[in-house]
Amino acid sequence: MTDTGALPSQREATTPVERLRGMQDAGPEAYRSRRTVLERLLDVLGRHGYQLIETPVLEPTELFLRKSGAERIAQMYAVTYRNREIALRPEHTASVLRYYVESLQTEPLPLRLAYAGPVFRYERPQAGRSRQFTEVGCELLGAPGPAGDAEVIHLAAEVLDAVGIRPRIVVGHVGIVLDFLSRLPLRQRVRDWLLWSMERLRKGQPVDLEPELAGLTGSGRLAELYQELGSSLRGVSGEQLERWVLAILQETGVQMAGGSRTPEEIVSGVLAKLNRSHDVDVVRRSFAFVRDLAAIHGPPDEAIPALRALIERHELDPSPIAQLETVLDLLVAYGIERDRIELSPGMARGLHYYTGVLFEVYAADQPSLQLCGGGRYDDLAQVLGARAPLPACGFSCGLERIAEAATLPPPAAPEVTLVAPAVPEALARAAEVAEALRTAGQVVELDVRGRSASANRRYARRRGIHRLVLVHADGEVQTEMLSGKGNDRE
Structure with a gap:
């Protein structure tokens, strides 16, 4: 007797299974367009010496936790499977560096590696953004300084030029805020x-400082008391500070016995809050700095003087300015007009592994359409276990978004010939004819439904097939041009 308990009910079996929200299908026309764009992008990377590699779609979750940033971590598809923490990759860079650490540390530098494959991010679905997309990009491993930065920025612009998109480049440097x-x-x-x-x-989005400060210090009268107490006890440390705090708590009637915490634990908690209250002024000053840095944005000739003034005012390392100026000069040498470049030193891009020059590339005629992004990440290799420091930089882009913005003519559908047996007995001969035409380079469909000649004509016209080859039982082959150009009988 067959156990049908695990089989779906009739109603379940006939109910359509819906596509997951945020995932997209690609029909033949969209796939051809994307494939054409992908070939153009990979051709540009190949001509600059980048070699294609492929890394697993599934990786240990830890690979992306080490230095991805809170926003990217929140987007991961991560699960526990058979006592292992695994995740669908949300990006390629960490995987490429993991591959380098495992297999390439003895290779001569620089290494130029390229990739193309699906990535998965649990984002809010919206126009131009889905939860699975094809990421295309490259990593330049072992190239320190502006020469490497300029190469990958130039590459990001060139791949867009190759598909008819005029790029606008925005360059920053996360080293300033770090x-x-x-x-x-x-x-x-x-x-x-x-x-x-x-x-x-x-990006012009509002940010409220006060909730963050409330999270540091609490709120209300208690927070004010902590701040007042902290101000009065600054400079006092060690056992004396602990005794003073304990005496103040006892004097004010704080219950020190009978609770779940010892007096020492209560004092430690108060001291922690005092230390946190000291952060308030520092956080306010830091917020003012990042606000001023984020406000600097525009053409290099305007942004660099403003950036230099900010760095001098805070007595910071001026070397990022020199690096940016060298990158700008190299981009001009690559043939990129200076008026296509903007500086935005407040760029952070949400990933913790960036250490220097960052950039994003937009479609010039659509200011909000970001198509590529990347930057320098000199610390990532060692974070993932490399034996020695590895200067590195790279960029990535979303194939689907670029394909939608590309101005290439749509690729033509292949010209197809339909071969059909005129009678069932001619099927074997029709298969031979179809195979001979394929060997000669044609795209051929063979009628496998046993339709009549008139039904095959209707099918061919609906599918855009212009030629029908009817194979008769006596071996004769009749060719009909369905576009109205006549027919031949061989």
Whole structure:
């Protein structure tokens, strides 16, 4: 007796299974367009010496947790499967560096690697953005300084030019804000929030500082008391500070016994809040800096003087300015007009592994349509286990978005011949004829439904097939041009 308990009910079996939200199908026409664009992009990368590689779609989740940034981590499709934490890759760069660490550390540098494949991000579906898309890009491993930065920026612009898109390039340098934040006693969560805020301020999105401060210090009268107490006890440290805090708590009637925490734990908690209250002024100053940095945006001749003034005012390392100026000169040498380049030093791009020059590339006639992005990530290889530092930079782009923006003429559908047996007994001979035509280079369909000649004509016209080859039982072959150009009988 067959157990049918696991089989779907009749109603379940006949209900259509819907496509997952945020995922997209590509029909033949869209696929041909994307394939044409992909071939153009890979041709550009190949002519610059980049070799295609392929990495797994599934990776250990830890690979992307080490330095991806909170926003990217929140987008991952990650699961626990058979006691292993695995994830669908949300991007390629970490996978390429993992491959380098495993297999390429003894190879001579630089290495030029390219890739094309699906990535998965759990984002809010909207126009031009889906949860699975094809990422195309390259990584230049072992190229320090502006020479490498300029090469990958130039490549990102050239791949767009190759498909008829005039690019607009926006260049930044995350090293400026990292230099500022490294000089301050801020916790990592606060640093992450400041970088997140800077990126949104750069894009003109509102950011409210007060909720973040409330998260640091609490709110209401208690927070004010902590701040007052912290101000009065600054400079006091060690056991004396702990005794003073304990005495103040006892004097104010705080219950120190009978609870779940010891007096020492209560004092430690108060001291932690005092230390956090000290962060308020630092956070305010940091927020003011990232706001001022994000406000600098425009043509290089306007942005660089403003950036230089900000760096001098805060006594920061001026070397990022020199690096940006060298990159600009090299881009001009590559043939990119200076008026196609803007500077935006408040760029952060949401990934923690960037260390230097960053960039994004937009369609010039659609200012908000970002098509490519990338930058320098000199620390990532060692974070993933490399034996020695590896200067590196790269870029990636979304194939589907570029294909929609491309101005290439749509690729023509292949010209198809339909071969059909005039009678069932001619099927074997029709198969021979179809195979001979394919060997000669034609695209051929063979009628496998046993239609009549008139039904095959209707089918061919609906499918855009212009030639019908009827094979008769006596071996004769009749060719009909369905576009009205007549027919032949062989």
